[in-house]
Structures are given as structure tokens and as C-alpha cells.
Amino acid sequence: MEFQNKYKILLAVLIGSLMGPLDGSAVNVAMPTFSEFFKAGMTTVSWVSMAYLLVLSGLLLTYGKLGDVIGYKKLFLSGMLLFTVASALCGISPFIGFLIASRALQAAGAGMMMAVAPAIITTTFPRNEMGRALGFNAVAVAAGLSIGPSVGGFLLYAFGWRAIFFINIPIGVAGYFWAKKVLPEGQVLKKATFDVLGALLGFIFLMTMLFYISKGQELGWNSVSARLLVAVSIAAFILFIINEKRSMAPMLDLKLFSNRTFASGNLSCLLNFTAQYIMVFLTPFYLEKAGFSPGQVGAIMTAFPLTVLFVAPLTGMLSDKLDSLLLSSAGALICSAALFLMGKLGYDSSIFDVVWRLMLFGLGNGLFQTPNNSSVMGSAPKNMQGVASGVLATMRNVGMVVGVAVGSGFFTLRNSYYLAVLPYTGGMLIDEAFIRALKDAYFLAAFIDILCMLASLVRGKKDESFKEKMEVH
Template sequence: MDKSQEYARRWYILAAVLLGGIMGPIDASIVYIAMPAIGGFFSADPATVGWISMSYLLVLGSFLLSFGRMGDIWGFKRLFLVGLLVFVATSALCGLAPGLGWLVFLRALQATGAGMTMAMSPAIITASFPPNERGRALGMNGMAVALGLALGPTLGGLLVDTLGWRAIFYVNIPIGMAAYFWCRQILPDVQSRQRQAFDWPGSLLAFFGLGALLLFASRGQALNWSWPILLLGLAAVVLLVWFIRLEKRIDEPMLDLKLFQNRTFSAGNGAALLNFMTQYIIVFLTPFLLQQLMGYSAGRAGATMTAFPLTVLVVAPLAGALSDKIGQRGLAFLGSLICTLAAAALSDLGQPAGPADVAWRLSLFGLGTGLFQSPNNSAVMGAVPRHRLGIAGGVLSTTRNVGMVLGIALGGAVLSARQVFHTGGLNPFLSALQDAYLVAMLLSLVATLVCLLTKTQQARQAQNGGKGA
């Protein structure tokens, strides 16, 4: 097929994918706003209500690798459409949930639908665009994620106040069905031409290994690192080592470990992991700074926090388009460096700080994140052959979700430990927050150095023999 014909509908394809993909970020941020109302309705304590999000994150992070591989075998379009239907159906059931236990269970099922669309989105976009426009398209995908995260708290507050908490799940139904019918019409049926088998043993080991790791990281502190949680951590290590050994032996592994021999793929995923850990230390801890130390209401704190995703919304597509012209490494390095400076600036905040002092630091972090993520994602997805785009997207999405959970766990652990250390000082909580921001800065600094290991891929190089999509 002529290249001009192959890519003719690329912008329509992108718009359809973004419509389907934006529901996940909206749903993730909208639920946090509704948790107090859900807890009050079911007369549940905050720790119990927290499983509404925890079940979602655990299942999402555990299944992404499997969904990526399924896309390579059975087709990106088929899996994306199934994901949309599962997400819409479970959203409706979440709104009808008769009890908290049912809601936690249905959120876990909802995560399987979100995981299918999340793993397939970068693969579909990469396959649908020529190398010289890949960064721009992935940047617009990053813009949609940021828009969803920014819209969620505002939309959630409005729905909870006017229609009740069940409405936050019903809002997915019209968006999801519109996305399904559009995607069914417009998405290309991209799948490997090679006949491949699915690695079920590897999929099960990855699911239980990643699930155990995420549960260990997220619940360890709450359970005081008691022996059951330590055993769970040991089980996670054993399962993941077993998974890697299995993948090395079989002919058609779920995760082709040869991908990690590509320096750009390995370094890009490593930098992404560290960046998301940095990001979620900041996203998790800053609301405590705003509400407990500065006395903001939840609404005012939420409005201040939007400085971060709104900046990403503007910067991500511009950085992606620029990376198509000048390459990815320099922009990713600069973005990660700015994130490092923003984390250092947050660590310097004192109690007399005002909303503008926090907002410009969050905007600076958003600038760095927008500059880093789009070029880095483009470099990672451009480093793999076409028949491995699905698993590459799954690895990238898994990296993001593991980074989120590890960042929240690390931020909470540092805050608790350093608060005890600073007992007797003028303000132990503020000092502990500053230390946690310094840890975020160090993680971001390492990510910045890792960015230098990637190889830049300019459009002309990619067209003249790069092995990307």
C-alpha cells in the first residue's frame, strides 16, 4: 500500500483513540473527589473506601503486559474495542453497586477494560503515523491524559454535589459508546502477520508477580511492614524471577526480553519509571501541604493542583511536535532536568507560602513533565519493530503504573519516617514534607542522567532505516 494511503486517516484515528482513552484519566481523578461521599453513603472508614482505587490500580498494573501481548497477536483494534465495551458495562454496574464490596469488585473489573485501551493506545497511534509525525501524535495523547486528569476533580465535584456519587460512573456511558462506534468505524485492523501463540503461563506469572509487588509497595506501611507483608514482597520477587527465567526459555514469550537489549527502549522505560515516581510523590504529598499546613479547603487545594496538568496539557503536544524535528533525547533530558529543579523548589517551601508560590512550582513541574513524556514515549515506541508495538505499549503503561504506586508508597514512607526524626523541631510535618520533596528531586536527577543513554531518532533517520513502526 502507498504510504500516503496508509496514513491518510491518521488524524481521524488519533481523535477516535483520544476519545476512548480520555475516560481512564477522568475516571481515575474523578473517583478521589467522590470518596468522602461514597464512604458516608456506605458508612465506611477512609481505609476501607481506599480499596475502590486500590483494586483498580492493582488489577490495571498487573494486566497491562498481558494486554499488550494480546494486541500483538489478536489485533490492536479488536482489543481496544473490547476494552471500551468492558469499561462502559462495568461503569454502569459501578453506578448500580448495592454495597461497598460490590463496588470494589466492579472497579477491579473496570480496570481490565481501562487496561486494554491503555495498552493499545500508543500501539495504534504509532502504527497509524509516519515516523516524522509520531512525536506530535503521542504528544496529543499526553495532552488528552492531562486534560482528563484536570477535568476529573471539577466534573466530579459538580456531579457529586448535584446528582450524587453514582453519577461519576454513569458519565462514562455516553462517552464510551460514542468512542466505541467511532473506533469501530475508523480504526485500522493492525495485527502481526506472523502466526503467534499466547504465553498463558507467563501471563499468569506476570499478573501474580506484579500484583504482589504493587500490593506490597502500597500496603506495606499501613501494615507496619509486618511479616505477612514481607512474605508477600518475597513472593513477588520469586514470581517475577520465575517469570523472567520462563520468558528466556520459551520460543514465543509474552514479554520478548530481547527488546531490553535496545538501549533506547530500556533507558526510556527506566527514565519513565523514575519520572512517574517523582511525579506521584509530588501529586500525593502536595495536597497535605495545601490543606494541613496552609489551611486550604479541598476545593481550593484541588484548584491549585490543576496548575500541573494544565501546563502539561499545553506543553505535551508542542514538545512532541518539536521532537519530530530535532530528536527526542535533548528534549527528554531538558524536561527531566526541569522536573528536578521544580522538586528542589518545592522542598524550599516554607509555612508562610501562598497559593502562587505553590502554583508556579507545580507549573514548572508540569513544564518539565510535558517536555519529557512525549519525546520519551516517542523514542520508546519508535525503538521496536512493528510486530512488537503491542507489548511495547504494555511495557510503557506498566512502567507508568508501577511508578505511580511506588511513588505514593515511597512518599508516604519518607513522610512518616522523617516526621518521627524531626520530632521536637519547630514544624516536624513541614520538615518531613521538605525531605520527601528532596527524595523526589534525587529520583528525578537520576532520571535525567538516564535520559542521556537513549539514542535520538530524528524523522529523517527513522524514515531511512529505523526499525520502528
């Protein structure tokens, strides 16, 4: 494929990869405004984000397979169109329930683009350029996360909350027509059938599991509602496995996980994002407790994704030349070291103390992500690139949810413990318990990234014979 055509295709994918993270991080800034405008409590308003996250995470795997069946271009275009229309609906929302439903629809569109973006890249670029192209995709995601809060804050202040959604319309329309023009039709699986039952069971399993993880503390871990969620989740998972083993055209061919590179790469992705979101969730609370203003907190937190933005394309190029195993393992180790050093922060730490640690974490994360993604996608057969992409995206999102839940739950437990065992010193006791619990949570995240490194190290060399066996002729 000609150089210009490859990079025209990459540009189309990057527009889609930018839109979701940009919108998601921008919307988070407006949460208090939603509460005030719609006269709704924060529990209700939290569903503006929760509905998006649950629907997105629940559909990624399904969309990955659907892309293999109907074609990546068709699914990507459908996703961009749906995301754009849903953004318009979000912007005209007359009440909070309408906004939540529109956000769920937005997630359904974002999921289509997210699930097949890596698959489009890996089927467009040759193996020796794949890492660099995936690195640029990581840059688009990091850029969206970095500038989203600033863009959201500006639009909120200058034009009101509706502008946060309306800004997606011109970007989405331009992106749709560009993608329609440059994306290749690609190959689809001949005579392929879509495993509807498998898709439904997988969706139910992921939705109930993630809802339990994210809302279990609020519901009560042992409450009737929580137990029902666990029961439904386990039942759906068992039925999903049985169905996939029996199906002639399974949504997720479980033989993929017999490939050590694919299995360990996805596991390390899950662990890395779990550790990452423990840090991402807890650090703003620490910064506010340490006396930084909300504006300073937002600026400080961008140090992490901004570093990823600069590091990812470089590590992408390196992964095309060096062993992905060593690069991703080194990245996980650096992440672990950064999290351990985060645990050494105190109330008297300066902005510089926090920023360089976040930048070190960004360096490790950028070094881990692109080589790991390239390794996972490169280990899957050509006819299963969509499924591989969907599994990887699902692991990433599950890691995010688990990270927030583990970070919140573990911090709460340790905080309660220190409040009980430390000598009473009035307000100083609360501050001391907080910082000690925070340190423990950072150390836990550092340990999880050590597990990520070990999972990355066991992936072994790329098995081309496995790919050949899995190819559909």
C-alpha cells in the same frame, strides 16, 4: 494514509485515553461520600481506588502482547465495551464489595485501551509525525486529570455519586461505535501463540509487588503477611524470567531490553513518575496544613496537569524535528529544579508561590513525556508495538505506586526524626517537623528526577539495525 483518516483514528484513541484518567480523578472526589453512603471505613473504601490501580497495573503488560497477537482494534474495542459495562455496574452498586469488584472490572477494560493506544498511534502515523500524535494523546490524559475533580464534584453535588459512573456510558457507547468505524484492522502476528504461563506469572509478580509497596506500611514491613507477599513476588519474578527465556513465543521478549534506547527510556519513565507522584501525593497535605480550603487545594493542583495539557502537543512537534534525548533530558532537569524549589515553600507561601512551581513542573513533565514516549515506541520493531506500549504503561503505573509509597514512607520517617530531635515547643514542634519532613521529601523527588535525566542521557542514538533483527518475517 490520508490526513482525515489518520486524525479520525487519533480521535478514537483520544476518547479512550481521556475516559480512564477522567473517571479515576473524578472518583477520588467521591471517596468520603462512598464511606458515608455504604457505612464503610476509609480502609475499606480505599479499595475502590486500590482495586482499580492493582488490576490495571497488573494487566498492562499482558494486554500489550495480546494486542500484537489478536490485533489492536479488537483489543481496544473490547476494552471500551468492558469499561462502559463496568461503569454501569459501578453506578448500580448495592454494597461496597460490589463497587470494588466493578472497579476492578473497569480497570480491566481501561487497561486494554491504555496498553494499545500508543501502539495504534505509532502504527498509524509516519515517524516524522509520531511525536505530535503522541503529544495529543498526552493532552487527552492531562485533560482527564485536570477536569476530572471538577466534573466529579459537579456530578456529585448535582446528581449524586452514581452519576460519576453513569456519565461514562454515553461517552463509551459513542466512542465504541466511532472506533469500530474508523480503526483499521491492522496486522497481527501470523501463527502467533499467547504465552499464558508468562502472562499469569507476570500478573502475579506485579500484583504482589505493588500490593506490598502500597500496603506494606499498613501491614508492617516485616510482618508475616508482608514477607509472604515479598516471597511470592520474588518467586513469580524468577519463574517469569525463566519462562520468558525458554518460551518460543514469550509474552515479553527480553531481547528488547538489550536496546539501550528502549531500556533507558523505560527506566527514565519509571523514575519520572516516581518523582512526580511523591509531589502529587504530598502537596495537598502541605496546602491544607498551610491553611488553604479544599476547593483552593483542588484548583491549585490543576496547575500541573493544565500546563502539561498546553505543553505536550508543542513538545510532540518538537520531538519530530529535534533529538528526543535532549528534549526529554531537559524536561527531567526542569522537573528536578521545580521539585527543589517546592522544597523552599513554607507556611507563609502564597498561592502564586505554589502555582508557578507546579507550572514549572508541568513544563518539565510535558517536555519529558512525549519525546521519551516517542523515542521508546520508535525503538521497538513494528511487530512489537503492543508489547512496547504495554511495558511503557506498566513503568508509568509502577512509578505512580512507588512514588506514593516512597513519598508517604520517607515523609513519615523524617517527620518522626524531627519530632524526636527538635526542641519541644508544643504545637509549633508538630508544624516545624511537618514542614522539614516535607522539604526533605521534595528534595528526594528532585534527586530522583536527576537520576531520570541521567538515565535519559545514556539512551544513545536510535538503533535501526536492532529493529530489523527483531522483526518477525
